[in-house]
Structures are given as C-alpha cells and as structure tokens.
Amino acid sequence: MYDYYLGGKDNFASDREAAEKIIEILPNLRDIARENREFLIRAVTYLSRQGIRQFLDIGAGLPTQRNVHQVAQELVPESRVVYVDNDPIVMSHARALLAENDRVIAVDADMRDPEALLARPEIRAHLDFTRPVAILLLGVLHFVPDDEEAARIVATLKTALGPGGHLVISHGSIGELSDEQQSAGERVFSRTAVPGTRSRSPEQVRAFFDGLEPVEPGVVPLQDWRPDTDVPLARPGEAGAVGGVARMA
Numbered sequence: 001m002y003d004y005y006l007g008g009k010d011n012f013a014s015d016r017e018a019a020e021k022i023i024e025i026l027p028n029l030r031d032i033a034r035e036n037r038e039f040l041i042r043a044v045t046y047l048s049r050q051g052i053r054q055f056l057d058i059g060a061g062l063p064t065q066r067n068v069h070q071v072a073q074e075l076v077p078e079s080r081v082v083y084v085d086n087d088p089i090v091m092s093h094a095r096a097l098l099a100e101n102d103r104v105i106a107v108d109a110d111m112r113d114p115e116a117l118l119a120r121p122e123i124r125a126h127l128d129f130t131r132p133v134a135i136l137l138l139g140v141l142h143f144v145p146d147d148e149e150a151a152r153i154v155a156t157l158k159t160a161l162g163p164g165g166h167l168v169i170s171h172g173s174i175g176e177l178s179d180e181q182q183s184a185g186e187r188v189f190s191r192t193a194v195p196g197t198r199s200r201s202p203e204q205v206r207a208f209f210d211g212l213e214p215v216e217p218g219v220v221p222l223q224d225w226r227p228d229t230d231v232p233l234a235r236p237g238e239a240g241a242v243g244g245v246a247r248m249a
Helices: 013-025 029-049 068-075 088-097 114-119 121-126 147-158 179-189 202-207
Strands: 054-058 080-085 104-108 134-138 166-172 241-247
Antiparallel strands (some): 166 241
C-alpha cells in the first residue's frame, strides 16, 4: 500500500484496492507518503554527514523509490544497511532487489518482538553495535495501536544504541477522526495483516525519544524537519505526520 501511495509499481490489486479506500478517508495520504519519503532522504543524508555508516531500518516495506541504502551509499559507498520486515512477499522482493549488494541485507523479523529482533544473528553479523548505528522507525509505530506496547518496542530498541547512535521516527499525527472515519479505517485494515492504527500527538511522539538528545528542530511536522523547500505537500489542517531525530550521548 505504501508503494502505491508513492506511485510505485511494486504492489498488487489487493494493495491498490485497500489503499484507495484509505485515501477516501484521508484524501491527502499520497502527499503524506511523499513527505515521509523526503524526510527519510533528509534524515539519512544528515546522519551520513555526521559519520553514521550503519542503518537498521525496521518495518521498511522497501518500496523502490530512494531507499535508505540508495541515499547512504551515494554519500558513503561502504555504508551498511539492514532492512527488517515481517511480510513474506516484501522479503522475497527485497532479497531479489538486494542480491548484488553485499553491504545491504533484508531480515524477516517482527518489531513487536524487539528482543528477538535485536538478537538475530544476521543483524549482529552485519552491523557492529559497538559503533554508532541509526535505528529507523519510519511510518510504522502508528500500526501499533496500544500505547504501552509501542513505548516498550521503542525502549527496547534504544538499548541497542551506543554513544553516537541515533533514533529516527516518523509517525502519523492526524488529530481526531470521526467515529465514521475510524470504523471505515478499521474495516479496511481488518482485511490486512495490520492490527490497526493509532494517531499520536507530537508530544506523544517526543516521548519515544526520552533519554536521547534531540537533533534540531526536534519533533515537528515532517515538512518542517530541515526542509529543502518552503512548499509543504500535505495541506495545512488536514491529516499529516510528525517526525524527528535524536542522538545517544
């Protein structure tokens, strides 16, 4: 569905059907997806320029447009990336795409079991956690409806960050939906592998970064995080997303 929002071709009829139903509920969702992709590009560019050479992208989905490894390796060819997803179709596609890039791997794991994820031998073999690593949770935590579970996932993942490591989060922040909109969204997602969705306020997203040093400008609407343009894609007053980057001292 995310690939479809971005205008990609790596999606199926069922993805397109479900995505169009969500777009009926949130008409500017394509714009938000593009802003999320632009945020990824700016954040990875920033991190690469800060000397980060290792990236753990959790729930990546791996659409073909400007992924973490493409951005990072354009700046620093030796950068190493691990993509994590739990969708078998996504994983099959990712491994085919990455077959000739030995600095990038895709691992089948579930962020809802972060302890097992961090213990995966493929991840530990590919990334050196004694050196700075950036953990990316882009557009995935809003698919964990329970606030306590989402906080536990992030807290566990932060234990893998040593000095100089970074955490990057983007999250849907769409305000209050009507009962009708919520019910319509639940009906769509009930036919997918997603357990549901949860919009969170900027303050709630900031709490995920507790214990880390925020990178300016902090948690803000995605289009306001070190923007390359003065023209935001998402229309003001409608559904949007917020994000930020923070560093382990």
